[in-house]
Every structure is written in C-alpha cells, then in structure tokens.
Amino acid sequence: MSVVLAVDDSASMRQMVSFTLKTAGFEVIEAVDGVDALAKAKGKQVDLVVSDVNMPNMDGIQLISELRSLPQYKFTPMLMLTTESGGDKKTAGKAAGATGWIVKPFNPDQLVKTVKKVLG
Amino acid sequence: MSIDMEQFHQVFFEESLEGLDVMESSLMELQEGKVDAEVVNSIFRAAHSIKGGSATFGFAAVAEFTHVLETLLDEVRQETRQITAEIIDLLLQSVDCLRDQMSALEQGESADSAQSHELKQSFQKILDADDSDAGSVKPDQGVDSNSESSPGWSIFFKPEIEIVQSGNEPLRMFRELALLGKLETTVHMDALPSFAALEPENCYLYWDLKLFGIDISEAQIKEVFEWVEDEAEIRIESLDAESTAADEAIDSAEGMGASQLSEVAQEEGNNASVTEISKTNSFAKRESASIRVGIDKVDELINTVGELVITQSMLSAVGEDFQMDQLARLQHGLNQLAQNTRELQESVMRIRMLPISFSFNRYPRMIRDLGKQLDKKVELVMVGEQTELDKTVLEKIGDPLTHLVRNSMDHGIESPEERIAAGKSETGIITLKASHQGGNIVIEIIDDGKGLDREKILEKAIEKGLQQRGDHLTDEQIYQLILKAGFSTAEQVSDVSGRGVGMDVVRRNIQELGGSINIDSQQGQGSTITIRLPLTLAILDGQLARVSDQIFVFPLVSIIESLELQGIEVRKAAGGCDLIKLREEYIPVVYLSEVFGISSQPTSLENSLLVVVESNNEKIGVVIDDLLSQQQIVIKSLEENYQKVEGISGATILGDGRVALIADIGELIKLSGATHLNKMEAGSTTFPADPQAA
Numbered sequence: 001m002s003v004v005l006a007v008d009d010s011a012s013m014r015q016m017v018s019f020t021l022k023t024a025g026f027e028v029i030e031a032v033d034g035v036d037a038l039a040k041a042k043g044k045q046v047d048l049v050v051s052d053v054n055m056p057n058m059d060g061i062q063l064i065s066e067l068r069s070l071p072q073y074k075f076t077p078m079l080m081l082t083t084e085s086g087g088d089k090k091t092a093g094k095a096a097g098a099t100g101w102i103v104k105p106f107n108p109d110q111l112v113k114t115v116k117k118v119l120g
Numbered sequence: 121m122s123i124d125m126e127q128f129h130q131v132f133f134e135e136s137l138e139g140l141d142v143m144e145s146s147l148m149e150l151q152e153g154k155v156d157a158e159v160v161n162s163i164f165r166a167a168h169s170i171k172g173g174s175a176t177f178g179f180a181a182v183a184e185f186t187h188v189l190e191t192l193l194d195e196v197r198q199e200t201r202q203i204t205a206e207i208i209d210l211l212l213q214s215v216d217c218l219r220d221q222m223s224a225l226e227q228g229e230s231a232d233s234a235q236s237h238e239l240k241q242s243f244q245k246i247l248d249a250d251d252s253d254a255g256s257v258k259p260d261q262g263v264d265s266n267s268e269s270s271p272g273w274s275i276f277f278k279p280e281i282e283i284v285q286s287g288n289e290p291l292r293m294f295r296e297l298a299l300l301g302k303l304e305t306t307v308h309m310d311a312l313p314s315f316a317a318l319e320p321e322n323c324y325l326y327w328d329l330k331l332f333g334i335d336i337s338e339a340q341i342k343e344v345f346e347w348v349e350d351e352a353e354i355r356i357e358s359l360d361a362e363s364t365a366a367d368e369a370i371d372s373a374e375g376m377g378a379s380q381l382s383e384v385a386q387e388e389g390n391n392a393s394v395t396e397i398s399k400t401n402s403f404a405k406r407e408s409a410s411i412r413v414g415i416d417k418v419d420e421l422i423n424t425v426g427e428l429v430i431t432q433s434m435l436s437a438v439g440e441d442f443q444m445d446q447l448a449r450l451q452h453g454l455n456q457l458a459q460n461t462r463e464l465q466e467s468v469m470r471i472r473m474l475p476i477s478f479s480f481n482r483y484p485r486m487i488r489d490l491g492k493q494l495d496k497k498v499e500l501v502m503v504g505e506q507t508e509l510d511k512t513v514l515e516k517i518g519d520p521l522t523h524l525v526r527n528s529m530d531h532g533i534e535s536p537e538e539r540i541a542a543g544k545s546e547t548g549i550i551t552l553k554a555s556h557q558g559g560n561i562v563i564e565i566i567d568d569g570k571g572l573d574r575e576k577i578l579e580k581a582i583e584k585g586l587q588q589r590g591d592h593l594t595d596e597q598i599y600q601l602i603l604k605a606g607f608s609t610a611e612q613v614s615d616v617s618g619r620g621v622g623m624d625v626v627r628r629n630i631q632e633l634g635g636s637i638n639i640d641s642q643q644g645q646g647s648t649i650t651i652r653l654p655l656t657l658a659i660l661d662g663q664l665a666r667v668s669d670q671i672f673v674f675p676l677v678s679i680i681e682s683l684e685l686q687g688i689e690v691r692k693a694a695g696g697c698d699l700i701k702l703r704e705e706y707i708p709v710v711y712l713s714e715v716f717g718i719s720s721q722p723t724s725l726e727n728s729l730l731v732v733v734e735s736n737n738e739k740i741g742v743v744i745d746d747l748l749s750q751q752q753i754v755i756k757s758l759e760e761n762y763q764k765v766e767g768i769s770g771a772t773i774l775g776d777g778r779v780a781l782i783a784d785i786g787e788l789i790k791l792s793g794a795t796h797l798n799k800m801e802a803g804s805t806t807f808p809a810d811p812q813a814a
Contacts (some may be wrong), residue, residue: 010169012132013176020123054168068285074321077287083172091350099287100347105175105183108123120292 002119003027003044007037007051007063008081017050017081020108021115034058038066041073048119049078050102050111053089061089061096068097077118081106125177132173133226134412137219139166141481144215147208148484160203163211164193170218181231182221188243189214195247207246212485214239272301272333272359273341278326279352285321288348294329296344301333330359411511413471421467428460465752469510469656476554476563477505479518483525483552490529497536497547498529507554509561510656513633517563517653520626524565524649525550527622532569532647542644544568556655560635560677563651572641574598580607596737599639603627631786633657634675634769636735658755662772664748664780665731667712668719671780672744673753673772678785680732680739682747685725697792700730700741707732709741710792712783715767735785740792742783755782767791 004026008014018028029046031037033055041049049067053060060080067073077099082089090101102114143166146159171186189211195201217239221231275297279290297303306328313324331341338356345354435453438446480502487500509517533539533548540546551566574595581587581601601607603623630637635653654660654677662673663682690709693699698709709730712718730741753772758765758781769784 009165010132010173011135012128012173013169015131016123016125016128016176019127023123052172054165056162056165075284075287081172083168083175094286094347094350097286104172107176108125117292117296118287120289120295 001025001027002047003029004115005029005031005037005041005046005049005051007031007034007049007055007060009033009052009055013052013081016108017111020111021050023108024112024115026115034060034063034066037063041067042070045072047076048115049073049076050081050115051078052081053093061092061098064093064098065096079114079118129177129225132177133222136170136173136222139169140215140218140222142166144212144485145481147212147215148488150203150208157197160193160197164190164197167193179221179225179231181233181236182218182225185214185218185221185236185240188240188247192243192247210239210242210246214243273331273336273338274357274359275329275331275341276327276355277329277345277352278354279323279348281319281322281324283323283348283351286348286351288351290323290325290327293344293348294327297329297331297341300336300340300344301331304330304332306330326353332359411472411474417467417470421464421471424460424463424467428457428464431456431460462752465659469659470508472511472656473508474511474514475506475508476514476561477502479514479521480505480552480554482518482522486522486525487529487550490526494529495535496529496533498533499547499549501549501551502553503551504554507556507561509653510658512657513561513653513655516629516633517651520629520651521552521563521565523622523626524651525552528565528567528569528647528649532567532571534570538570542570557652560652561655563653565649565651566646568646571643571646572599572602572639573643577601595641596639599641600737602639603637631735634660636737638737660753660755660782661750662753662782663731663750664774665712665729665742665744666746666748667716667744670716670718671748671774671778672712673780673782674731674733674742675782675785676750678733678735680734682729682731685728685730685743688730690725702732702741705739707739707741708792709743710788711743713743715788715791733783733785733788735789738789740785740789742788753780753782 004021006014006017006021006028007030008017009032014030014032018030021028029040029044031040034051035057037049037051038058040046049064051060051063058066064078064080067076067078078097080089080093080098080101081104082093082101083104093101099118100114102111106114143163146163146166149156149159150163167186167190171183171190174180174182174186192201192207193211196203196207213235217233217235220233221236224233225231277290277293279288283290294303294305308326308328309324311324311326312318318324338358341356342349345352348354431453435450435457438450438453442450483502484500487498490496491498528550533550534542534544536546539548549568551564553562553564553566555562577598578587578593578601581598581604582589584607586601586604586607587593603626607623627637630651630653633653634657635651638650638652639647640650641647660673661676663676663679665672665674688700688702691699691701691706693706698711699706700709701707725743728743728745729747730743731747732739732741755770756772758768758771761771765781767784767787768781769787770782772780772782774780
C-alpha cells in the first residue's frame with residue numbers, strides 16, 4: 001500500500017485529504033506543518049507528499065526543498081495544494097522541487113485521480 | 121467515490137473561528153504600530169485558510185469575500201501596500217462579518233450578507249485605486265472549445281535532463297496520454313552520452329508522440345504536461361493542420377478554469393442538499409457536541425484506565441479465593457482503587473477544561489473599540505490566560521466578565537485629561553488576571569482608574585432606599601452595594617454600561633455558578649474586582665453534617681471554621697435574630713433544623729456544633745448536631761428530580777445509598793433573615809418531608 005504524507009495546518013482540509021485518500025485505499029500520515037512533516041518523513045519513507053503551501057513554522061515550499069535535498073526523497077513525487085491565485089507559488093514550488101500541484105478548491109474525486117496518476 | 125463533505129464542516133467552522141481570533145488579536149498588534157512580518161503573515165494565513173476551506177467545502181459567499189481580503193493582505197505581505205488605520209478597521213469589521221457568516225453557515229443559513237457585500241466593495245475600492253486588475257474569485261470562464269474535431273495530435277516532448285528529480289516521470293505522462301487515445305511514441309536517443317558519462321539520475325531521452333482520437337482537445341494534452349511545461353520543450357500540433365490556429369487560442373490555464381468551474385457548481389449542488397439536512401438537525405445539540413482536547417489529556421486518561429484495569433484484576437484475584445489472611449492485600453487493593461478512581465475522575469474533568477484565553481481573547485478588541493468610543497486611552501494587560509476551567513463555567517462567565525470590563529472602561533478609567541491632572545499617565549491600565557487557588561479559579565479585573573467613591577455610593581444607596589441612613593458600614597459592605605439591583609452611580613446613563621441592572625445580573629450569574637464576587641477599591645488609585653469560581657460544576661468538595669437523622673453537605677470552600685457551641689454565648693438581637701460574638705465580630709446564627717423544619721429531639725445547644733460559613737462576604741453560623749466526613753460530592757439536580765427547594769442547591773447520593781442535600785449558603789444567609797423574622801410562624805418552609813422519596 002502506498003503511503004501518502006498529507007500536510008496542512010488547517011484541520012478540516014487535512015482531515016478531508018486524509019479521509020479521502022484512506023477511503024481510496026492509501027495509507028496516510030498527517031502532519032500539521034512543514035516541521036512536523038519533515039520529522040515524519042524522516043521517520044518513515046513515504047511514497048507521496050501532498051502539502052499545503054501557506055503554513056506556520058515551515059511552509060510547503062521550504063518543506064519540499066528540504067525533503068528534496070534528502071537522498072531518500074530525491075525522486076519522490078511531491079504535490080502542492082495551492083489556490084488559483086498562486087501562480088508565483090507554483091513557480092516557487094517547482095523551483096524547490098515540487099512534482100506538481102493540485103488547485104484549490106478541489107473535490108475528493110479530483111484529489112484521488114491526481115494522486116493515482118502520480119503514483120501510477 | 122462519494123465522500124460526505126459535511127463531516128468536515130464542523131471542524132472547518134471551529135478552526136475558522138480560531139483563525140478569526142488569531143486574525144483579530146494580530147490586527148490589534150498591528151494597531152499598536154507593531155508591523156511585523158510574522159504578524160502580517162499570520163493574518164494572511166488565517167484569511168487564506170478560511171478561503172481555501174470555504175471554497176473546498178462549497179461556501180462560495182465566504183470564499184468570495186475572503187478572496188478579496190486575501191488579495192489585499194497579500195499585497196501588505198509583499199510590502200507593495202502600506203497598512204493603514206482604515207485598512208485595519210475594515211479588516212476588523214471583516215473579522216466580525218466572517219464570524220457572523222460562520223455562525224449562519226453553522227445553522228444552515230446562507231452566509232450571503234449585506235455587510236459582506238459592503239466590506240467587499242470597500243476592499244475592492246482600495247484595491248482598484250492602485251491597480252485595475254484586482255481579481256475576483258471566480259476563475260476566468262474558459263470554454264472547452266473542442267467543438268471542432270481533429271483526427272489527433274502530434275506532440276514533441278523534450279524534457280530537461282533533471283526532470284525525474286522533481287518526481288515527474290515521462291512514463292506517467294505517456295500513460296495518461298494513452299488514456300485519451302491511441303498513442304504512438306518515437307524515442308530519440310541521440311542525446312545519450314557514453315556509458316561512462318551517463319548519470320543514471322538524468323533523463324537524456326526525448327520523444328515524438330502521436331496521439332490519435334477525435335475527441336481530444338489541446339487543453340487535455342496541456343493538462344497532462346501542465347506540471348512540466350517550464351521544464352520541458354513541448355510542441356503540440358494538430359494532425360489536421362487547419363484546426364491548429366483555432367485551438368491555439370485556448371490557454372491551458374483557461375482549460376483548468378473550466379474544469380474547476382464545473383466542480384464548483386457540483387460542490388454547490390452538494391452543499392444545497394447538505395444544508396437541507398442540517399436544517400432538520402438541532403443546531404444547539406451540535407454546538408455542544410464537540411470539544412477539542414489536547415492529546416496529552418487523552419493519553420493521561422488512557423493511562424489511568426490502564427492502572428484501573430490492573431487494580432481490578434488484582435482485586436478479582438484476591439476475591440476469587442478469599443482467605444482472611446489476605447485482608448491486608450484486599451485493603452491495599454481497595455486503596456489503590458480509590459486512588460485510581462480519583463485520578464480517573466480528575467483526568468475526565470480535565471478533558472472539559474479549557475484555558476480562559478478563550479474568554480479573554482475578546483477583550484483587546486473590545487477595549488480598543490470602547491477606547492475609541494469613549495475617547496480614553498487604555499492598555500489591556502492579561503495575566504494567566506492559560507489557566508484552565510470547566511467549559512460550561514467558561515461559557516457562562518463570558519457575559520459577566522464583559523460587563524465588568526466595560527464598567528472598568530466606562531466608570532473606572534478616567535479621561536486622559538483627568539488622568540494627567542491627577543498626576544497619572546494618560547493611558548489607563550486594565551489588568552485581567554486568572555489563577556488557580558485551591559479548588560477555585562480566581563479572576564481579577566484590576567483598573568488604575570479613579571476608584572469607587574465611598575460617599576457617593578452610600579448617598580445613592582440611601583436615595584434608592586437600599587440602605588438606611590446612619591448604618592455603620594465597612595468599606596467592603598459599601599462596595600458590595602453596587603452589586604444590588606437598581607444601583608447605578610454613573611451620572612449619565614451611557615451606551616457602554618450602566619443602566620443599573622448590570623452589576624446585579626453579574627452578581628447573580630456568578631452566584632449561579634457557585635462563585636462569589638468581591639470589590640476592593642482605593643479612591644484615586646483604582647479598583648480590583650475579584651471573582652472566585654469553582655473549577656467545575658459537577659463535583660464539589662463537601663463537608664457532611666448531621667441534623668437529626670438528615671445529612672447535609674456544606675461546600676468545603678464556603679466553610680471558614682467549625683466550633684463547639686459549648687461556652688459560647690448566644691445573644692438575642694432585635695428582630696428575633698440570634699447572634700454570637702466571634703473574635704470581636706457578631707455573626708447571625710441559623711438553626712438548620714428550624715430552617716428546614718426538621719422535627720427532632722432538640723439537642724441542647726451545648727452539645728451542638730457551629731459551622732461558620734461565608735458567601736459574598738457575609739457570614740453566618742449554622743447550628744448542626746454533628747460533623748461527619750469530608751468527601752467529594754457528585755452534584756445531582758434537585759430541580760430536575762424533584763423541585764426547587766429554598767436553601768438547597770442540589771443533592772447527592774452517599775456511599776450507603778442515602779440522599780444528602782447540599783446546602784446553598786447564599787440562600788441560607790438570605791433565608792436566615794426571613795426565618796428569624798417569622799420565627800413565631802412555625803413550619804413556613806418547603807422542605808420535603810422525606811427527601812429519599814424525591
């Protein structure tokens with residue numbers, strides 16, 4: 001079973017992502033911000049990171065760049081959850097090593113479709 | 121897959137309200153001129169999260185409103201816009217507006233409000249003043265214009281060599297394309313270096329692809345390559361060259377817009393049915409249905425339950441084949457059980473405990489608004505915001521506290537001119553302080569204003585008939601007068617406070633919570649109002665006392681001392697009231713058996729005990745027959761199970777199954793006066809003949 005790390009400081013969004021992916025058969029680890037996510041990703045190898053961008057302590061872009069610099073996450077897909085107004089965020093995320101993004105608002109079906117696409 | 125989005129709504133509302141609190145307090149900091157990147161960021165994040173969540177959960181009105189807010193905040197964050205007092209004002213109004221919107225949504229009503237439209241326009245005006253392209257929340261309406269059919273597409277795809285290091289696999293994209301139609305791939309390997317120079321982590325290949333199918337739009341193809349468009353050379357051409365020009369007009373972003381739009385519509389559809397359902401649910405139930413508990417508290421609870429299980433198995437081992445010589449072990453086990461029970465109880469209670477900051481957090485804003493309204497400069501200092509108390513107590517203390525803080529602002533703190541004239545700093549200080557003292561939480565509202573005017577209060581009290589002229593009163597007793605109904609000394613009744621009903625209601629509310637209120641004041645120096653509240657309403661530490669064959673419980677917190685009556689002179693005072701002199705102080709005496717009409721063999725006074733209790737700074741001595749144990753009492757409502765009885769606040773069931781009544785000290789004090797005045801009329805009380813029957 002593929003393991004997804006879902007990172008969002010908003011509990012409702014995190015629960016939505018987590019519940020949706022679990023329902024779709026993935027194992028999900030939740031993290032509340034970049035710092036939390038980094039620690040959890042180091043503790044257990046995950047197959048995909050789905051992260052919000054705007055978060056306290058460490059934002060999604062820094063998280064991706066930190067993870068990307070670790071050998072075990074060099075090729076791991078990492079998706080950003082971003083709003084439609086986040087054009088420069090997409091660029092910054094890509095520069096940090098993000099695989100792609102999911103545009104907010106999204107619905108559960110879209111999320112699962114994108115995650116399945118990335119995990120193959 | 122169908123996921124019921126409504127299950128996340130409650131969490132969304134809760135976190136949004138928390139976010140709004142953060143936004144409000146951060147705005148207050150900005151107000152004070154502390155423009156700090158982290159503060160601005162936290163405001164932005166709050167707005168951003170609410171926007172993201174509301175859009176996801178289908179609350180379009182909130183999403184639209186917060187979008188404008190977010191746009192403006194983003195400019196502030198990027199330092200392309202200066203934050204002004206006007207913007208802060210508007211943002212604070214938006215916080216209120218969003219709170220209203222949240223509560224409307226929670227109740228299944230529409231969040232569309234006139235206020236939000238007005239505010240949105242104000243923000244839009246500010247945004248438009250600088251640039252004309254301020255956005256609206258709806259994505260551009262893209263039209264999926266693949267009405268013209270094309271036999272297929274030719275795609276040239278040459279990724280940068282590091283593409284897989286961003287987690288993008290060309291193979292995945294090809295797989296996706298293959299889902300759209302029939303895919304033919306031609307791989308070019310001329311960029312491959314010699315084996316020695318080959319870096320296995322790089323991608324040296326590029327492709328010519330042909331995708332056949334008449335229903336495929338260019339936007340669909342662009343979507344596949346969306347994430348890598350900046351990391352690859354991509355050329356998409358229609359196999360039927362003529363239709364190319366028309367399709368080039370479609371930008372991939374527009375394509376996304378179109379798909380989003382349909383999903384927003386779908387969401388809104390979902391939401392309509394959700395609203396329908398929640399309307400039938402009782403909202404009130406939902407409100408108290410959830411409480412957020414720190415994981416440490418839950419862990420502690422689990423831990424305690426674990427201990428309990430161990431004790432239980434130990435006890436059952438003892439009980440299986442019990443011999444008298446195991447008595448010591450049995451007792452040890454029972455002791456342990458008692459301790460476990462107590463710990464379990466404490467852990468469970470702690471789950472209901474919330475920091476008082478939930479209540480305190482509204483005051484910075486209130487002080488700011490009131491300060492403006494009253495033309496006063498006031499600084500708010502908060503101490504001990506992390507002090508925890510029961511959720512119910514917390515909810516009920518909000519209004520009285522608000523009233524007291526308003527009072528301090530209105531009546532306590534002077535105008536800047538008066539303050540300067542009095543040799544004080546022109547900014548007044550109001551301190552809110554919370555702390556634990558024994559089984560109580562103590563909240564103090566301290567101001568450095570003009571203090572209470574002893575003479576004026578007395579004058580007013582006499583004028584209102586609350587007090588007789590010539591009575592000798594201590595300062596404390598005089599200050600307590602302002603807590604009486606119909607008392608107000610404000611020369612002008614203001615909007616802010618004081619119609620003379622407030623303080624009375626405050627006192628009553630606090631008493632209903634089993635608490636007390638005390639006022640201390642120094643003229644010219646300020647006032648301190650101290651509120652004492654029990655940590656919880658469900659359990660109290662009680663002293664059991666026997667009167668004839670009945671057992672009463674006195675809340676331990678209200679007992680000052682207990683003494684034998686032997687050798688103490690009981691004096692008859694005017695009005696039929698008995699008094700004792702205790703350390704230079706006269707205290708009225710109440711005979712519990714009389715108050716509750718318990719027919720008993722009159723125990724001679726010498727053998728009786730006197731429990732001195734206090735409520736609201738008034739003391740009485742209660743005569744009882746005997747003192748029994750002290751123990752924790754689980755309070756059961758007498759009103760729910762029987763009826764309201766004067767002088768009794770509730771009941772409890774003792775270990776032996778008997779019902780004991782809990783004395784309401786405040787009412788006993790009141791009642792004592794009444795009973796003594798009607799001493800001659802026997803049986804005037806409403807005490808149930810047999811409480812066990814209740």
